[in-house]
Amino acid sequence: MLDVACGSGIWGIAVAEADAAARITGQDFPGVLETTKRYYEKHGVAARCDFLSGDLRTVDLGSARYDLALLGNIVHSEGEAASRALFHRIFRALRPGGRIVILDMIPNDARSGPPFAVMFALNMLVNTSAGDTYTFAEYRAWLGEAGFASVEAIDIGSHSPMILGVKSGV
Secondary structure (H helix, E strand, C coil), rough: CCCCCCCCCCHHHHHHCCCCCEEEEEECCHHHHHHHHHHHHHHCCCCCCCCEEECCCCCCCCCEEEEEEEEEEEHHHCCHHHHHHHHHHHHEEEEEEEEEEEECCCCCCCCCCEEEEHHHHHHHHHCCCCCCCCCHHHHHHHHHHHHCEEEECCCCCCCEEEEEECCCCC
16 A cells, blocks of 8 residues: 555554555655654554655655555645645556545535535635645546546545545456
């Protein structure tokens, strides 16, 4: 699994704890990865974790290396153009049948709710140069452009659904 802009490593830790065979690659800036490493160690999963240091916009993610790529609460800060480019790079980094999972603040297609996602969009407007929240329709279109064969929104009992994209198995 590739955990993009992994921060503390919480998403990778959850996957590693749920699947004893999982191998995690945490990607983030060098200084952040020092903290990530401490959390991996604290949770006893460090032996199954690797690190990919660099800026998520430019770091080489490789080709056909991962079965799963996770973007946990990062797309909203990147802006549309950078996010779309990242989806293309992640598509290349996934093996056939690989999946991308996006967890973020996702408003409904009318951008009228849920309240947390709409208020978070306002926060992005005020505090970033390009950040925003994106609708499922936008994610579906952008992931489709990147090559993902199927894209669905899955209710996970949170303020926003999880977005799942699957790369064709051929």
